[in-house]
Amino acid sequence: MAEGPDPGSDPGPPVPPPRPLDSIDQDILRMLQADGRASIRSVAERVHVSRANAYARINRLVEDGVIRGFGARVDHERAGHGTSAYITLKIVQNTWRTVREQLRALPGASHIALVGGDFDVLLLVHSPDNRALRELVLTRLQAIPEVLSTRTLLVFEEEDLEPQA
Missing domain, CATH: 3.30.70.920 (Lrp/AsnC effector binding domain/regulation of amino acid metabolism (RAM) domain)
Incomplete structure:
Protein backbone atom coordinates (compact mmCIF):
# COMPACT_ATOMS: atom_id res chain seq x y z
CA MET A 1 0.00 0.00 0.00
CA ALA A 2 1.23 3.49 -0.76
CA GLU A 3 0.39 5.31 2.45
CA GLY A 4 2.62 7.39 4.68
CA PRO A 5 4.92 10.31 4.03
CA ASP A 6 7.80 10.24 1.62
CA PRO A 7 11.14 10.87 3.29
CA GLY A 8 12.26 14.41 2.52
CA SER A 9 8.93 15.46 0.99
CA ASP A 10 7.67 19.01 1.41
CA PRO A 11 4.29 19.06 3.16
CA GLY A 12 3.44 22.46 1.61
CA PRO A 13 1.86 25.46 3.33
CA PRO A 14 -0.35 24.78 6.34
CA VAL A 15 -4.04 24.58 5.51
CA PRO A 16 -6.30 26.61 7.82
CA PRO A 17 -8.99 24.66 9.63
CA PRO A 18 -12.28 24.77 7.74
CA ARG A 19 -14.88 27.27 8.92
CA PRO A 20 -18.46 26.05 9.11
CA LEU A 21 -20.59 26.82 6.05
CA ASP A 22 -24.09 28.17 6.56
CA SER A 23 -27.03 27.72 4.19
CA ILE A 24 -26.12 30.88 2.25
CA ASP A 25 -22.58 29.58 1.67
CA GLN A 26 -24.03 26.25 0.49
CA ASP A 27 -26.39 28.06 -1.89
CA ILE A 28 -23.49 30.11 -3.28
CA LEU A 29 -21.47 26.94 -3.83
CA ARG A 30 -24.36 25.27 -5.67
CA MET A 31 -24.81 28.33 -7.89
CA LEU A 32 -21.13 28.60 -8.77
CA GLN A 33 -20.87 24.86 -9.45
CA ALA A 34 -23.74 25.16 -11.91
CA ASP A 35 -22.42 28.41 -13.43
CA GLY A 36 -18.90 29.48 -12.51
CA ARG A 37 -19.39 32.64 -14.57
CA ALA A 38 -22.32 33.91 -12.49
CA SER A 39 -21.90 37.57 -11.62
CA ILE A 40 -21.64 38.77 -8.04
CA ARG A 41 -24.88 40.64 -8.59
CA SER A 42 -26.78 37.54 -9.73
CA VAL A 43 -25.34 35.49 -6.86
CA ALA A 44 -26.36 38.17 -4.36
CA GLU A 45 -29.89 38.36 -5.78
CA ARG A 46 -30.40 34.59 -5.79
CA VAL A 47 -29.21 34.09 -2.19
CA HIS A 48 -30.82 37.33 -0.91
CA VAL A 49 -27.73 39.14 0.38
CA SER A 50 -26.03 42.40 -0.58
CA ARG A 51 -23.41 42.40 -3.34
CA ALA A 52 -20.74 43.27 -0.77
CA ASN A 53 -21.80 40.30 1.38
CA ALA A 54 -21.80 37.93 -1.63
CA TYR A 55 -18.37 39.20 -2.69
CA ALA A 56 -16.96 38.76 0.84
CA ARG A 57 -18.42 35.25 1.15
CA ILE A 58 -17.03 34.12 -2.21
CA ASN A 59 -13.60 35.54 -1.32
CA ARG A 60 -13.69 33.72 2.04
CA LEU A 61 -14.64 30.47 0.31
CA VAL A 62 -11.67 30.92 -2.04
CA GLU A 63 -9.25 31.89 0.77
CA ASP A 64 -10.38 28.94 2.91
CA GLY A 65 -9.76 26.56 0.00
CA VAL A 66 -13.41 25.53 -0.27
CA ILE A 67 -13.48 26.91 -3.81
CA ARG A 68 -10.29 25.67 -5.47
CA GLY A 69 -10.79 27.55 -8.70
CA PHE A 70 -13.12 28.30 -11.57
CA GLY A 71 -13.08 26.50 -14.87
CA ALA A 72 -14.93 25.21 -17.88
CA ARG A 73 -16.62 21.82 -18.15
CA VAL A 74 -15.19 20.29 -21.31
CA ASP A 75 -16.72 17.76 -23.67
CA HIS A 76 -13.53 15.74 -24.18
CA GLU A 77 -14.74 14.03 -27.33
CA ARG A 78 -15.59 17.32 -29.05
CA ALA A 79 -12.23 18.71 -27.86
CA GLY A 80 -10.36 15.95 -29.72
CA HIS A 81 -9.86 13.54 -26.82
CA GLY A 82 -12.47 10.92 -27.60
Whole structure:
Protein backbone atom coordinates (compact mmCIF):
# COMPACT_ATOMS: atom_id res chain seq x y z
CA MET A 1 0.00 0.00 0.00
CA ALA A 2 1.23 3.49 -0.76
CA GLU A 3 0.39 5.31 2.45
CA GLY A 4 2.62 7.39 4.68
CA PRO A 5 4.92 10.31 4.03
CA ASP A 6 7.80 10.24 1.62
CA PRO A 7 11.14 10.87 3.29
CA GLY A 8 12.26 14.41 2.52
CA SER A 9 8.93 15.46 0.99
CA ASP A 10 7.67 19.01 1.41
CA PRO A 11 4.29 19.06 3.16
CA GLY A 12 3.44 22.46 1.61
CA PRO A 13 1.86 25.46 3.33
CA PRO A 14 -0.35 24.78 6.34
CA VAL A 15 -4.04 24.58 5.51
CA PRO A 16 -6.30 26.61 7.82
CA PRO A 17 -8.99 24.66 9.63
CA PRO A 18 -12.28 24.77 7.74
CA ARG A 19 -14.88 27.27 8.92
CA PRO A 20 -18.46 26.05 9.11
CA LEU A 21 -20.59 26.82 6.05
CA ASP A 22 -24.09 28.17 6.56
CA SER A 23 -27.03 27.72 4.19
CA ILE A 24 -26.12 30.88 2.25
CA ASP A 25 -22.58 29.58 1.67
CA GLN A 26 -24.03 26.25 0.49
CA ASP A 27 -26.39 28.06 -1.89
CA ILE A 28 -23.49 30.11 -3.28
CA LEU A 29 -21.47 26.94 -3.83
CA ARG A 30 -24.36 25.27 -5.67
CA MET A 31 -24.81 28.33 -7.89
CA LEU A 32 -21.13 28.60 -8.77
CA GLN A 33 -20.87 24.86 -9.45
CA ALA A 34 -23.74 25.16 -11.91
CA ASP A 35 -22.42 28.41 -13.43
CA GLY A 36 -18.90 29.48 -12.51
CA ARG A 37 -19.39 32.64 -14.57
CA ALA A 38 -22.32 33.91 -12.49
CA SER A 39 -21.90 37.57 -11.62
CA ILE A 40 -21.64 38.77 -8.04
CA ARG A 41 -24.88 40.64 -8.59
CA SER A 42 -26.78 37.54 -9.73
CA VAL A 43 -25.34 35.49 -6.86
CA ALA A 44 -26.36 38.17 -4.36
CA GLU A 45 -29.89 38.36 -5.78
CA ARG A 46 -30.40 34.59 -5.79
CA VAL A 47 -29.21 34.09 -2.19
CA HIS A 48 -30.82 37.33 -0.91
CA VAL A 49 -27.73 39.14 0.38
CA SER A 50 -26.03 42.40 -0.58
CA ARG A 51 -23.41 42.40 -3.34
CA ALA A 52 -20.74 43.27 -0.77
CA ASN A 53 -21.80 40.30 1.38
CA ALA A 54 -21.80 37.93 -1.63
CA TYR A 55 -18.37 39.20 -2.69
CA ALA A 56 -16.96 38.76 0.84
CA ARG A 57 -18.42 35.25 1.15
CA ILE A 58 -17.03 34.12 -2.21
CA ASN A 59 -13.60 35.54 -1.32
CA ARG A 60 -13.69 33.72 2.04
CA LEU A 61 -14.64 30.47 0.31
CA VAL A 62 -11.67 30.92 -2.04
CA GLU A 63 -9.25 31.89 0.77
CA ASP A 64 -10.38 28.94 2.91
CA GLY A 65 -9.76 26.56 0.00
CA VAL A 66 -13.41 25.53 -0.27
CA ILE A 67 -13.48 26.91 -3.81
CA ARG A 68 -10.29 25.67 -5.47
CA GLY A 69 -10.79 27.55 -8.70
CA PHE A 70 -13.12 28.30 -11.57
CA GLY A 71 -13.08 26.50 -14.87
CA ALA A 72 -14.93 25.21 -17.88
CA ARG A 73 -16.62 21.82 -18.15
CA VAL A 74 -15.19 20.29 -21.31
CA ASP A 75 -16.72 17.76 -23.67
CA HIS A 76 -13.53 15.74 -24.18
CA GLU A 77 -14.74 14.03 -27.33
CA ARG A 78 -15.59 17.32 -29.05
CA ALA A 79 -12.23 18.71 -27.86
CA GLY A 80 -10.36 15.95 -29.72
CA HIS A 81 -9.86 13.54 -26.82
CA GLY A 82 -12.47 10.92 -27.60
CA THR A 83 -10.79 8.03 -25.77
CA SER A 84 -11.05 7.93 -22.00
CA ALA A 85 -9.82 5.35 -19.54
CA TYR A 86 -9.50 4.73 -15.84
CA ILE A 87 -6.13 3.25 -15.05
CA THR A 88 -5.43 1.50 -11.77
CA LEU A 89 -1.87 1.44 -10.48
CA LYS A 90 -0.07 -0.51 -7.81
CA ILE A 91 2.90 1.48 -6.56
CA VAL A 92 5.85 1.00 -4.24
CA GLN A 93 4.92 1.72 -0.63
CA ASN A 94 5.49 5.32 0.54
CA THR A 95 5.98 6.73 -2.98
CA TRP A 96 2.58 8.40 -3.42
CA ARG A 97 3.87 11.99 -3.51
CA THR A 98 6.61 11.16 -6.02
CA VAL A 99 4.24 9.20 -8.25
CA ARG A 100 1.54 11.87 -7.99
CA GLU A 101 3.93 14.53 -9.34
CA GLN A 102 4.81 12.32 -12.31
CA LEU A 103 1.14 11.55 -13.02
CA ARG A 104 0.25 15.26 -12.96
CA ALA A 105 2.68 15.77 -15.86
CA LEU A 106 1.03 13.14 -18.09
CA PRO A 107 -0.83 14.46 -21.13
CA GLY A 108 -4.57 14.05 -20.67
CA ALA A 109 -4.46 13.22 -16.95
CA SER A 110 -7.74 14.48 -15.55
CA HIS A 111 -8.12 12.99 -12.06
CA ILE A 112 -5.72 11.26 -9.68
CA ALA A 113 -6.74 9.57 -6.44
CA LEU A 114 -4.90 7.59 -3.77
CA VAL A 115 -7.33 4.83 -2.81
CA GLY A 116 -7.58 1.77 -0.59
CA GLY A 117 -8.29 -1.70 -1.91
CA ASP A 118 -6.73 -3.96 -4.51
CA PHE A 119 -4.75 -1.11 -6.06
CA ASP A 120 -3.23 2.14 -4.80
CA VAL A 121 -3.96 4.82 -7.39
CA LEU A 122 -6.88 5.53 -9.71
CA LEU A 123 -6.06 7.72 -12.70
CA LEU A 124 -8.52 9.12 -15.25
CA VAL A 125 -7.03 10.06 -18.62
CA HIS A 126 -8.43 11.47 -21.86
CA SER A 127 -6.50 10.89 -25.07
CA PRO A 128 -7.08 11.50 -28.77
CA ASP A 129 -7.38 7.80 -29.63
CA ASN A 130 -6.49 4.23 -28.57
CA ARG A 131 -2.99 4.50 -30.05
CA ALA A 132 -2.21 7.54 -27.87
CA LEU A 133 -3.70 5.78 -24.85
CA ARG A 134 -1.55 2.71 -25.50
CA GLU A 135 1.54 4.91 -25.80
CA LEU A 136 0.69 6.66 -22.53
CA VAL A 137 0.28 3.38 -20.64
CA LEU A 138 3.09 1.32 -22.16
CA THR A 139 5.69 4.06 -22.59
CA ARG A 140 5.00 6.71 -19.96
CA LEU A 141 3.22 5.00 -17.05
CA GLN A 142 5.08 1.73 -17.03
CA ALA A 143 8.39 3.61 -17.25
CA ILE A 144 7.80 5.18 -13.82
CA PRO A 145 10.06 3.10 -11.53
CA GLU A 146 7.64 3.25 -8.57
CA VAL A 147 4.76 1.83 -10.63
CA LEU A 148 4.58 -1.93 -10.03
CA SER A 149 1.59 -2.69 -12.27
CA THR A 150 -1.27 -1.08 -14.19
CA ARG A 151 -4.71 -2.08 -15.40
CA THR A 152 -6.59 -0.07 -18.00
CA LEU A 153 -10.38 0.22 -17.97
CA LEU A 154 -11.60 1.71 -21.26
CA VAL A 155 -14.56 4.07 -20.87
CA PHE A 156 -17.31 3.42 -23.44
CA GLU A 157 -19.56 6.27 -22.38
CA GLU A 158 -19.37 8.89 -19.65
CA GLU A 159 -21.44 11.64 -18.14
CA ASP A 160 -20.40 14.29 -15.66
CA LEU A 161 -22.97 14.73 -12.93
CA GLU A 162 -23.39 18.48 -12.69
CA PRO A 163 -25.17 20.23 -9.84
CA GLN A 164 -28.48 21.84 -10.61
CA ALA A 165 -28.69 25.62 -10.27
